[in-house]
Amino acid sequence: MRRARDVREQLENLMQRVEIEITSTPDDTVNIRKAITAGFFYHTARMGRGGQYKTVKHHQTVMVHPNSSLFEEHPRWLIYHELVFTTKEFMRQVVEIENQWLLEAAPHYYKAKDLEDPSGKKMPKNTGKARDDVTRTYT
Template structure:
């Protein structure tokens, strides 16, 4: 991890990507989250058009990390077209910065001999890699619609800009917390609670991920959870 000039959480995410054979996809996700919240924009006179364009990236309620990946992939497929950015209400300058960061990350990954595997359809693999780096940033839905972080519990909320804001998944991993009127989670993906025991057994026990008072089924080892 010392080879990467990154936050330890992002570095761990990149390293974990090889285990799930999604290194190419995770390099894209890490580059996109590195540029912050400056990817999408909503002109006042075209809010509906912008919202519809942005929703296309998160079809199927895939979550924010995968929506960012879809945005980058769409831009790449357009041969990094500026016109594509205008049509999809995406910041050209931010995307160019993401491309530069991604190129640097891929170079670093190759230097430490991470195999640049690719599986664009394995959404769970990408989310597991993110959870491997950000396992501390996990929260569980409460009855009142708020969330509570799993360890060192505090009340947090889905950021209104999240593609999952109307979905309210039961378990989420988030990139960062932003304090405005409330403590908001930003850049969010849905996860399965048993992944936490698989990914970070030193940090989470089965007791931590009990849902509705029910224990996880006995014998849920690593192999079973991978399914």
């Protein structure tokens, strides 16, 4: 946390030096996630039809680390910071992104065909957006 505070102070000082107004909207994470996408565009994974994530370029099967806050969320597109191999290949430090951001950030690396959104295609049960459990009673 100390490191994060130091980086924030450095950014504030730089912004003041070039006379950029400092504004903050805590609920708006889009610009931060777009910046992460621009920096880590080659660390992208998408949920496949089988409910597993595959890296976009190399089609390697990876999973969200169980300690991640997105472990049970199942977003369609993720950027990860690192892969850790234990019993499986796990993505750590993940963030949800939009696939079109990849074309904006790295048109030299991705083609539109690589980033087609499978949202129109049928996904496996219990994946995609979180769902409420339904209890049924049979008589």
